Amino acid sequence: MMQDLVVHGAFIVYAIGLLMTFGLILTWVERKQAAIMADRIGANRAYLRIPFTQIKLVWWGLFHGLADGLKMLLKEDFKAASYDRVAYAIAPWIVFTPVLLVFAVIPFGGTLVPAELFSGSPDIASWFGDRTYAMRIAPLDAGLLVVLAFGSITVLGSMLAGWSSDNKFSMLGAIRSASQMISYELVMGLTVLGLILIYGTVDLVDIVEQQSGTLLGFLPAWGIFLQPVGAVLFIAAAQAENRRIPFDLPEAESELIAGYFTEYSAMKMGLFMFAEFIEIAIIAALFTTLFLGGYNLPWMSDAGFTLPGGHFVPISHGAAVVMQMVVFLVKVMLICSFLILVRWSLPRFRYDQVLRFAWRFLLPLALANLVVTVVAVWAIQGAGA
């Protein structure tokens, strides 16, 4: 019992630290990547001075995220003359909390066997016994469903924020946000349904483990090769869920000031921004888990590599754990970078275009993808039976 608590406590600390770091770093990555894409230099002024010296640590402007956070915390929490107190206060948290909670079911590493990891010291090893842990916080069978469920709670937060602010811009932003997110939720759900049909499970660890095999003898059995259309639809729908630029109509600086959080200031506004940036990391983690083989390298499983020729390369447990965690982070970082690339490349849709894109283009595509998947799965399983 105690052992479970220790291990899960460590997981939770790791996950929270990971998400917060991603939230902070991504603000910097976004600015820097946008600058480099536009032949500029980008954020480069914030520095930490080592006390009592004149040594300034600039580190390519890495501390701009820190400076932004500090500014948000220290600013005056300005409130409008009339607003709904309760809803106004809890709205940022309703946006922020589900984003963090989603990560509870996403596996960020393979199976952890503490006894084998601490085999050097027999006391610890015997204390842990033969317990094994999948590296994720909540061992839920309904992993993917939980992700979708928490994803749709965010809509409530933005609706509350817009409604409670007593501001027409906020209200418009909230309405846009709600209709947009409901539309794209549908696309996302239908897309993921194809994957569920193929893998036959909604447990994310199972999904990752099924992706460590091979397709046609040489391709890694990643979701992106099984469901290429699904991957594109998923990333489009996820970007829309995240309300970032091709789909940033709920925020729309040029028309709605800041959309549903127009009336928010200081850290309350910071929470909305932070939630948005963490959501990028969450989307990247989900995409990695569902389509890019999760924490595994190609042809890799917990025990070792099974190369296409049938050759098996075993790796030790400690190496596997470290490698899986690092691989997961690298994949998430690359997908985040790709999402930022999309955000800084594409022009914005008009509002009617956003909804038309969802209902007339993505939804039929998702349905067609689902039908094809169903037929293919039925044919293959029928052939097997």
Place this chain on the structure above:
Amino acid sequence: MSRKPFVRRVYWNEPAMNWWERFYLFEILRGLSITGGVFTRNMWRWITGRKGALTAYYPEEIRPDYARHNRGKHILTQRPDGRPQCIACNMCATVCPARCIEIEAGLDPDDTPHPKYAKRFEIDYSRCIFCGFCVEACPEDAIRMVPETPGLPAQDRWHMWIDRDALLNWNPQRDVAKPYPPKPGKGVPT
């Protein structure tokens, strides 16, 4: 009340897209490949120790291609013996629209042709708008502006003042049109 339904006007030069462009996905990929290509190119330059940006890293890096008549940092011209040519007439301070020039005049009875000189001559670069009126107003050609702007920015406004000695010496220039004889006896008045 009945209103006419909104009919969108069709213009003669309406941009036409073929079905390939209308499908959008491949055009997106094309756009992403362009921006991604620029990103990787610039990133590769940064990684290999070159500069991957077109912008200058001001103020650490100053562009070499300032215009010849760019109004940059001020200088005070020197007489042949190193004293400032300024006669503290206050015309530049008067004409300055930003009121950023402060001059304190001093009296030097030994220098009979120009007994009045600038004891203090200070410019506040946090307020200067680089209009060049001071240069135009000066009857003695004592203040000039050069194209370069080294070392102007500072962390706070108190470090953005520049005093007489700095103005005289950061880029010493002489007025060749007026070769004054050196002052008898003393050196630079303080």
